[in-house]
Amino acid sequence: MKEQTHKSPFVILDMPPKQENLHVPGPYTRSPSLSPRANPAAEPVTLTINGKEVKVPPGTLVIEAAKQAGIEIPSYCYYPGLTLQGACRMCLVAIEKMPKLQTACTTVVASGMVVHTETEEVKNARKAMLEFLLTNHPLDCPVCDKGGECELQDAVFRYGAAETRFMESKLHHEEKQFSNLVYYDWPRCILCYRCVRVCDEGLDVNAYGIGFRGAHSEIIPNQGEKLECEECGMCIDICPVGALTSGTYRYKTRPWELTYTGTICNHCGDGCKTTLAIRNNVIIRANNRDHSGSNGEFLCVKGRFGWDFVNHDQRLTAPLIRKNGRQETSTWEEALPMVVERLTAVIKEHGPSSVAVIGSNRTTNEENYLLGRFARTVLGTNNLDHHRTADFSSLVGALTAADADGRYATIEDIAVASSILVVGNDPTHQHPFIAYQIRQAVRSHDAHLYLLNSQEIKLQRQAKQVVTVAAGGEAESIRALAGKSSTVSDDLGTLQENLRKESGTIIIFGDEIRGSDVTTLVQWGLTLPGQTRFVALGDYANSRGAADMGLLPDVLPGYGSLADSTACAQIESAWGAKIPAVSGRNIRSILQGVESGEIKALLVFGSNPVKTFSLPKEHLGKLAFLMVAELFPTETSEAADVVLPATSFAEKSGTVTNTCGQVQVLKKTMRKAGTRSDLEILLALARLMGHPWSYRTADDVLREIIAHVPGYAIALPNLLVGRAVQTQPAGTPPALASTDLVFSSKDSLFTSGTVSRYSWALNSVDEAKKPHGHIF
Amino acid sequence: MLSDSLLKKFDQLIARYPLKRSAMVPLLLYAQDEVGHVSEEVIAEVARRVEVRPIEVVEVIGYYSMLHRHPVGKYNVQVCTNISCMLRGADEVFEHCCKKLGIKNKQTTPDGLFSLEEVECLGACCGAPAMQINYDFYENLTPEKFDALIEELKKKEPRSKM
Amino acid sequence: MPGYHSPMGNSPLEVKVISKRFGLPNSSSLDVFVQHDGYQALKKALAVKPEDVINEVKNSGLRGRGGAGFNTGMKWSFVPKQSAKPKYVVCNADESEPGTCKDRPLMEYDPHQLIEGIVIAGYAIQSHQGFIYVRGEYRYLLDIVDKALAEAYAAGFLGKNIQGSGFDFDLCTHTGAGAYECGEETALLNSLEGLRGYPRIKPPFPAVVGLYGGPTVVNNVETLSNVPHILLNGADWYSKLGSPKNGGTRLFCLSGHIARPGVYELPMGFPLRRIIEEVGGGVLGGKKLKAVIPGGSSCPVLTADEIDVNMDYDSVAKAGSMLGSGGVVVLDEDTCMVKLAGRIMRFYAHESCGWCIPCREGTSWLKHLFDRFHGGAALANDPDTALDVSMNILGKTLCPLGDAAAMPTISILKKFRHEFEEHIKLGYCPYEKTVVMSEK
Numbered sequence A: 001m002k003e004q005t006h007k008s009p010f011v012i013l014d015m016p017p018k019q020e021n022l023h024v025p026g027p028y029t030r031s032p033s034l035s036p037r038a039n040p041a042a043e044p045v046t047l048t049i050n051g052k053e054v055k056v057p058p059g060t061l062v063i064e065a066a067k068q069a070g071i072e073i074p075s076y077c078y079y080p081g082l083t084l085q086g087a088c089r090m091c092l093v094a095i096e097k098m099p100k101l102q103t104a105c106t107t108v109v110a111s112g113m114v115v116h117t118e119t120e121e122v123k124n125a126r127k128a129m130l131e132f133l134l135t136n137h138p139l140d141c142p143v144c145d146k147g148g149e150c151e152l153q154d155a156v157f158r159y160g161a162a163e164t165r166f167m168e169s170k171l172h173h174e175e176k177q178f179s180n181l182v183y184y185d186w187p188r189c190i191l192c193y194r195c196v197r198v199c200d201e202g203l204d205v206n207a208y209g210i211g212f213r214g215a216h217s218e219i220i221p222n223q224g225e226k227l228e229c230e231e232c233g234m235c236i237d238i239c240p241v242g243a244l245t246s247g248t249y250r251y252k253t254r255p256w257e258l259t260y261t262g263t264i265c266n267h268c269g270d271g272c273k274t275t276l277a278i279r280n281n282v283i284i285r286a287n288n289r290d291h292s293g294s295n296g297e298f299l300c301v302k303g304r305f306g307w308d309f310v311n312h313d314q315r316l317t318a319p320l321i322r323k324n325g326r327q328e329t330s331t332w333e334e335a336l337p338m339v340v341e342r343l344t345a346v347i348k349e350h351g352p353s354s355v356a357v358i359g360s361n362r363t364t365n366e367e368n369y370l371l372g373r374f375a376r377t378v379l380g381t382n383n384l385d386h387h388r389t390a391d392f393s394s395l396v397g398a399l400t401a402a403d404a405d406g407r408y409a410t411i412e413d414i415a416v417a418s419s420i421l422v423v424g425n426d427p428t429h430q431h432p433f434i435a436y437q438i439r440q441a442v443r444s445h446d447a448h449l450y451l452l453n454s455q456e457i458k459l460q461r462q463a464k465q466v467v468t469v470a471a472g473g474e475a476e477s478i479r480a481l482a483g484k485s486s487t488v489s490d491d492l493g494t495l496q497e498n499l500r501k502e503s504g505t506i507i508i509f510g511d512e513i514r515g516s517d518v519t520t521l522v523q524w525g526l527t528l529p530g531q532t533r534f535v536a537l538g539d540y541a542n543s544r545g546a547a548d549m550g551l552l553p554d555v556l557p558g559y560g561s562l563a564d565s566t567a568c569a570q571i572e573s574a575w576g577a578k579i580p581a582v583s584g585r586n587i588r589s590i591l592q593g594v595e596s597g598e599i600k601a602l603l604v605f606g607s608n609p610v611k612t613f614s615l616p617k618e619h620l621g622k623l624a625f626l627m628v629a630e631l632f633p634t635e636t637s638e639a640a641d642v643v644l645p646a647t648s649f650a651e652k653s654g655t656v657t658n659t660c661g662q663v664q665v666l667k668k669t670m671r672k673a674g675t676r677s678d679l680e681i682l683l684a685l686a687r688l689m690g691h692p693w694s695y696r697t698a699d700d701v702l703r704e705i706i707a708h709v710p711g712y713a714i715a716l717p718n719l720l721v722g723r724a725v726q727t728q729p730a731g732t733p734p735a736l737a738s739t740d741l742v743f744s745s746k747d748s749l750f751t752s753g754t755v756s757r758y759s760w761a762l763n764s765v766d767e768a769k770k771p772h773g774h775i776f
Numbered sequence B: 001m002l003s004d005s006l007l008k009k010f011d012q013l014i015a016r017y018p019l020k021r022s023a024m025v026p027l028l029l030y031a032q033d034e035v036g037h038v039s040e041e042v043i044a045e046v047a048r049r050v051e052v053r054p055i056e057v058v059e060v061i062g063y064y065s066m067l068h069r070h071p072v073g074k075y076n077v078q079v080c081t082n083i084s085c086m087l088r089g090a091d092e093v094f095e096h097c098c099k100k101l102g103i104k105n106k107q108t109t110p111d112g113l114f115s116l117e118e119v120e121c122l123g124a125c126c127g128a129p130a131m132q133i134n135y136d137f138y139e140n141l142t143p144e145k146f147d148a149l150i151e152e153l154k155k156k157e158p159r160s161k162m
Numbered sequence C: 001m002p003g004y005h006s007p008m009g010n011s012p013l014e015v016k017v018i019s020k021r022f023g024l025p026n027s028s029s030l031d032v033f034v035q036h037d038g039y040q041a042l043k044k045a046l047a048v049k050p051e052d053v054i055n056e057v058k059n060s061g062l063r064g065r066g067g068a069g070f071n072t073g074m075k076w077s078f079v080p081k082q083s084a085k086p087k088y089v090v091c092n093a094d095e096s097e098p099g100t101c102k103d104r105p106l107m108e109y110d111p112h113q114l115i116e117g118i119v120i121a122g123y124a125i126q127s128h129q130g131f132i133y134v135r136g137e138y139r140y141l142l143d144i145v146d147k148a149l150a151e152a153y154a155a156g157f158l159g160k161n162i163q164g165s166g167f168d169f170d171l172c173t174h175t176g177a178g179a180y181e182c183g184e185e186t187a188l189l190n191s192l193e194g195l196r197g198y199p200r201i202k203p204p205f206p207a208v209v210g211l212y213g214g215p216t217v218v219n220n221v222e223t224l225s226n227v228p229h230i231l232l233n234g235a236d237w238y239s240k241l242g243s244p245k246n247g248g249t250r251l252f253c254l255s256g257h258i259a260r261p262g263v264y265e266l267p268m269g270f271p272l273r274r275i276i277e278e279v280g281g282g283v284l285g286g287k288k289l290k291a292v293i294p295g296g297s298s299c300p301v302l303t304a305d306e307i308d309v310n311m312d313y314d315s316v317a318k319a320g321s322m323l324g325s326g327g328v329v330v331l332d333e334d335t336c337m338v339k340l341a342g343r344i345m346r347f348y349a350h351e352s353c354g355w356c357i358p359c360r361e362g363t364s365w366l367k368h369l370f371d372r373f374h375g376g377a378a379l380a381n382d383p384d385t386a387l388d389v390s391m392n393i394l395g396k397t398l399c400p401l402g403d404a405a406a407m408p409t410i411s412i413l414k415k416f417r418h419e420f421e422e423h424i425k426l427g428y429c430p431y432e433k434t435v436v437m438s439e440k
C-alpha cells in the first residue's frame, strides 16, 4: 500500500536547486561566488601596511588585515561574510610591485606584501570614486532618510570630494514602493549590491535582481514592480545610503532626534538584540544599530517591524473591572485590592488548591520567578504552569542523567558548526535567526545540514540530506535511529551513517520531540562522534525562561523536582517560606479543573488559554474569579473579572533567556501611561496579601536568581555589557506527564501570537495574507 | 503560444550545455524572433525551461540590447552610427531614415511595419555606413539605397495591412 | 536582398595565410576545405602529445588577436593538466570593437579553419567541449558555422574518437544578444552561463577557474584560425612571417576615410604608413590625414606625424598606442576630433556593464559632457575636467572596458587640445557639415 505522504500547506516557489559542482566565481552570480576563507589554523603571513607589520592567517583579505592593524580602508561593496564584488573601487590601495592600484577587498595577503593606504595616489582615487558616486546622486542629505547615518555622507566628510565639477543634468528614476515596508529610491542607489547579496546569501530569499545596464542599472524586485519576500528589512539596514528605506520609518524623523535603547526582541525564542529608537515616547524604528550581539545586523520582519503593537491604540491602559456583567474602566487603586479580596475569599472558602496560575512565555525571568514564588508561597498552590512550547525540562533531565549537562549549544555555536541535525520545526518561520545561523554555517563553513521533518521546509535548499517522514513521524524516527524501533527506512539508515561520519553535531529539535523521546534523542545523540550539543526550539521570547524559572507544577526554579526535598529546601531558604508539598495541576488539568468547577480562581499573566488550548469561553464563566494581566483585550481577558493593563517588553527591564539557554538584558525603553509590569503587579499583590517582599527592582530579583537558581550562576558583568550569557541548567525534573502539554504555536514569519494581530506592519504585507507559512 | 518547431529548438539548445541556464539568451532571442518581443509568457516559459526564477530572466533581458520587452516593428531598422560609419556619413543616413520613416530613434511606425534604432558597431565597418534590418546586413548605405529598400519591403506587405 | 559578403579588401601586398581560401567558390564547405589542406593539421596534432602542440604554438609567437596580444601557447600552458572539473575551449566571436570586422569573414568564408583550430586547442589542453560565442547580430554566421559543424561531425572531425585518435571533442555555437562587454573574456563566460554579462574578479583567471568553474581557454576567432597553419607549417615558418615575438600575419580592417576600405591580411610588423598609403590607396578623396586609430576604438589615436610605426604589438605599444583588434580607422583633415571623442564615449557609456563605479559613472558623465561641448555649450574648463575624469577611470576599473574608454579619450584630449579650445572660442563646431558621404 502506498504510504500517504504529508502534504505541506506551504507554497514553495519554483526555486532551482543550487548546482553544487558548477561553481561560478563571478562577482555577480547566484551560485556560490568568490569568498576567500582565512585559515586561522595555518602559519600566519606577515605583511606591512603603512609601515606597520601585521601577522594574519593566510587567505585573509588585505582590507581585513588592515582592519586588524587598526587601519580603516573605506568600502561600500565589501561586506564581511558576503561574497566579493570589486564593484565600488573605494578600497583601492597601493601595493608595491603591482603596476596599478589594487582593490583591498579582493586581494588576498601574501607574505612580504607592502601595502600603502594613504598615498596621494590612493587618496585621489578615493576622492575620485566619491565624486563619481555623487554625479547622479541627489545632494539633499537634509531631507534624506539616511541623513546622519549614511556611509556616503560620512565618506565625503572624511575623504573630501564635496565640490563637484559635474555640470550635466542628473539622471532620474522615480522612487518605487517595492512593498509596504520597503521603498527604493534609484538616484540614491550606489549599486553596491549589498541588498542583493544579503537577500540571496544571508536570507536565501533572493528577491532582488539588477535591471538594465550601465548608468541606468537599477535594483529590481522579484515580482515585476513589487517584492514578494520575507520582508525582513535586512536590505534596508545593510544599504549604506538612503536608497532603500523602511515603510514604517521613512520621513518620520531624523536619526539625531531619537533616543536609542538596546534591548531584546520579544517575538520568537531566538532573542535577537535590537535597538529601539524612540521619539516622544513612541517607538519609531527597530534595528540592531550597533550590530552587537550574535545577530549582528540580522532581524527578521517581526524584530524589525513587528514592534508597532506597542503603540497600538487598543493597548489596555487602565484596569477593567467587571461590574454588572460589563467590564468597566477603573483604577489600579480599586483593582488591586479587589483582586486580593476576591482571591482571599476563594482561598478561605475552597482552599489554596482551588486557585491556579497561568504564566507567560514572553515575560521576564524575574517576573516568572516572582510569579512562581507568588503562587507557591503567597497563594500556597503548585497549580502553576504556562503554555510550554518545547520540552526544555526533559532536555535538562536527559542531559543531567547522561552526565552531559554542558551540552547546550549557543546560538553563536550554530553559525560555526560543522554538522547540524534539525528534527521537526520550521526554523525559517519559527526561528528566523536560527535559520539564518544555519545558513551561515553552510555558506561560510561548509557545514553539513541534515533535516528530519514531515513537511517541506525552506532549509531543504541548504541541506545535505533531507529525511521526509509521515506527519508526526519525527519521534518514531528518533526511536528508530536509537535502535528502539524496528522500522528503519533506508533514508534513516543513510542519515545514521552520515552522522556517524560527522563530529560535534548540533542537534536542534522542535516540539515534535518531547517527553521520553527527548531522552531517546539525547542518548542516541551522545553516541555520535565528538561533542554533540543540543538545542530545543521553543516559541516566544521567554519560553525557556518560563521553564527555567519553574513556572511548572512539579518543577522548581532551576529544574529541581518538587518531590526532591533538598531542591525544595534550597528554594525555600531563598524565599524564607514553605513550598506546599502537594503537587500541582498542569495547565491541561487546570483547565479541566475550570470546567469541572474544582478551580475557582484563576490568574492569567500574559497568556491566552482560550485561544491556545481551544478552551470554550463559557467554561471561564464557572470561575468565581478570573484575573488577566494583558497588553490587549484577548478571548481570555474578555471573560475576566479584573483585567490589568500590563507593560510590554519595551516598557520594562529584566532578563530573558533565549531558546538556547542564553540570558540577555531587556531594557526599559519608554513608558506607557497607565500600565504596570507583572513585576510591579506581583510585588503589590504580595504586599497586599501580607508578604512585603524586599525586592525593589528587577535587578534585586535577578541577583537572587543568580544566587539561588541552579544553572543561573552567571557573571553579572558579562550580562550588563550586553552579552548573551549561557546558563548551565542541570536537574532531575520529573518526567513529562503527558505529551500534549508541549506544543508549539507554529507561528509564521508574520505572526506572533496575540500581539501580531495588533501590528500594522506585520499585517500590511501581502505575504502575511498568503497561506500560513508561505515560503519564498 | 510558441510554435512546436521553436519548442523543439528550445530542447535542442538546452541539450547543448552542461547547465540549462546557459541556454537562456539563445532561447530568449529565438522566442523574440517568433513573437516579436520578449513577452511575459516568453519569460515564464524560458524561466521554466532553464530552471531559473522569472526575475533572473528579467535581469538578463535588461542587460542585452537586442532583447526587447515591448513590441517593435516587423522590420527593425538598425543603423550603425559608430565611428567608422560616422566618418562615412552615418549621421546623415540616420537622419534621412528618420525622415523617410517619419519616426525617431526607438520608435515604430503606426502601421507596425518599421522600427528605427541607432545602434553601435555592427561589425561592418569596412562597408560603412552599414545597417541591419532584422538580421540582414546592408552596407555602403546611401539615402537612395535606403529609400529603394524601404519601398521594396513595403511592396512585400499585403495591402490590407497598410 | 542582402548579400552576405563580409567586406574584403584585395591588395597585392597581402600575405594570405588565414585568408588564403577566401576567394574560392564555396569556400565554406567541407569539401573545398579538405581539398585545400583542411584538417591535415588536426591529424598531425592528434598524432603528437598535447604538450608538443602547446609548445609548437608557444614557439610560433602567435599572440591573441582579440586585443590584448597575450602569447597563445603560453595561455594554454596555464591550464592545469589535472582538473576535477571539465575543461573548456571558448572561441570569442563576439567581435564588437568599433572599427573591427575581421572575424566575420573568417567565419563566413572559412568556418572549418576555425573549427580545426578549436579542436586542436581542445586537444592541446585536453578539453572535450568547446563553444563558439557569436555576437547576436551575426545571425547569418551562426547558420554558416552550424552547417560547418554538422559537416565536421559527419566527417568525424568532431564528436567521439576523432579520426580514430581516441580523442573526443564536442563543439557548438552560442549566440549573444547585443553587448560589447560580453567580448571581455570573463563577462563572456558569465554570459555563456546565462547570467548578466558582468566580468569576474581576477584572479582566478579563466585558465584555472573559467566556464562552470572549470579551466577554460578563451581565444579570439582569428587567433584560433591561425593554429592549423602553425601545426601544418611549423612554428619556425610561422614566426618568420612576422616580426620578432609577433608571429604570423594579421587581418587589418581598414575603415573610415580611406580610399579602399576592406579587410587585408598583412604580415605582423607591416608599416602603418604603407597600410594607409599603399594597401588602402591613401586618404579618401585625396585629403590630408589627420589621425589614425590603429587597433579599434579602444586604442589611443596616432596623429598624422606618428604613423611611422610597424604594426606589431610591441612597436605600436612603444608608439603609445595598441595594436588592439586590428581595426585601423583613418581620419582625414576635416574630422572633428571633439565629435569623435564624443561618439567614442557614447559607445562606451552605452556598453558599460554598470558593475563598477568609475566606468559606470565616468563614461556617462563624459558622454554628456562631450555632447554638451560639441553641441555648443562648451565651458572653459571642460577639457581639463574631461581629462581628469578620464584619468580617474584609467586603471581603476574592474575590467579593461574602463581603460578602453579612457585611453582614446585621453589621447584625443592631449593631442587635439587645440580643437577643444577652438570649440570654446567659437561656441560651435568648426567642422560640422564636412562629412563625406560614401562614394561607393
Ligand SMILES: Cc1cc2nc3c(=O)[nH]c(=O)nc-3n(C[C@H](O)[C@H](O)[C@H](O)COP(=O)(O)O)c2cc1C
Pocket (backbone or CB within 6 Å): C063, C064, C065, C066, C067, C068, C069, C070, C072, C092, C093, C094, C095, C096, C097, C180, C181, C182, C183, C184, C185, C186, C218, C219, C220, C221, C223, C224, C399, C400, C401, C404
Ligand atoms: C571590453 C572588452 C571587449 C572585448 N571584446 C572582444 C571581442 O569582441 N572579441 C575578442 O576576441 N576579444 C575581445 N576582448 C578581449 C578578450 O577579453 C580576450 O582577451 C580575448 O578573447 C582573448 O583571446 P586572444 O588571446 O585570442 O586574443 C575584449 C576585451 C574587452 C576588455
Ligand code: SF4
Pocket (backbone or CB within 6 Å): A182, A195, A198, A199, A203, A205, A206, A207, A208, A227, A229, A230, A231, A232, A233, A234, A235, A236
Ligand atoms: S526585506 Fe528581506 S527578504 Fe525582502 S528583499 Fe529585503 S532582504 Fe530580501
Ligand code: SF4
Pocket (backbone or CB within 6 Å): A188, A189, A190, A191, A192, A193, A194, A195, A196, A219, A235, A238, A239, A240, A241, A243, A244
Ligand atoms: S539599494 Fe542600497 S544596498 Fe542595494 S545596491 Fe543600492 S545602495 Fe547598495
Ligand code: SF4
Pocket (backbone or CB within 6 Å): A265, A266, A267, A268, A269, A270, A271, A272, A298, A299, A300, A301, A302, A303, A304, A431, A432, A433, A434
Ligand atoms: S528571529 Fe526571533 S528574536 Fe530575532 S528578530 Fe525575529 S522574532 Fe525577533
Ligand code: SF4
Pocket (backbone or CB within 6 Å): C181, C199, C351, C352, C353, C354, C355, C356, C357, C359, C360, C397, C398, C399, C400, C401, C402, C403
Ligand atoms: S569597467 Fe566596470 S562597469 Fe565598465 S564594463 Fe568593466 S566592470 Fe563593467
Ligand code: FES
Pocket (backbone or CB within 6 Å): A074, A075, A076, A077, A078, A085, A086, A087, A088, A089, A090, A091, A092, A103, A104, A105, A106
Ligand atoms: S570595497 Fe573593494 S571594490 Fe568595493
Ligand code: FES
Pocket (backbone or CB within 6 Å): B080, B081, B082, B083, B084, B085, B086, B120, B121, B122, B123, B124, B125, B128, B130, C098, C099, C100
Ligand atoms: S562602426 Fe559601423 S559597423 Fe563598425
